[in-house]
Amino acid sequence: MYAVIKAGGKQHKVKTGDVLEIELMHTDDDTVTFQPLLVVDDDGKTHYGKEAAQAVVSAKLLGEQKGDKVSVFKYKNKSGYSRRQGHRQLKTLIEIAEVKLGSAPKRAAAPKPEKKPKDEATEPAEPAEAAE
Secondary structure (H helix, E strand, O other), X not given: OEEEEEEOOEEEEEEOOOEEEEEOOOOOOOEEEEOOOEEEOOOOOEEEOHHHHOEEEEEEEEEEEEEEEEEEEEXXXXXXXXXXXXXXXXXXXXXXXXXXXXXXOOXXXXXXXXXXXXXXXXXXXXXXXXXO
């Protein structure tokens, strides 16, 4: 079974046991849960929308590390201007522990209450006339 989750503005196809490098997450817990966008179970059946909203992907945090270096070079011709800069984005490592397709119990439609005939005793009393 695999699922497509959204983490850090990117979508990742994950299955149990995968180790991912995602955008930096600030959390105190050791586990994180994701609501998948799409779930495909072992039978090859695809679940999306309301069915996928019931599914849960749980992951274990492994740590943080820096990503690959991105080189930035700015240059303007004939003016003697050039700048070099590098950047390494912080990433969080997670290991997918479980992809679970939960099934919420379906609710039966509530029976409509029957209308009772009005009783004379339950009718409100006539308002008292205002004193002039």
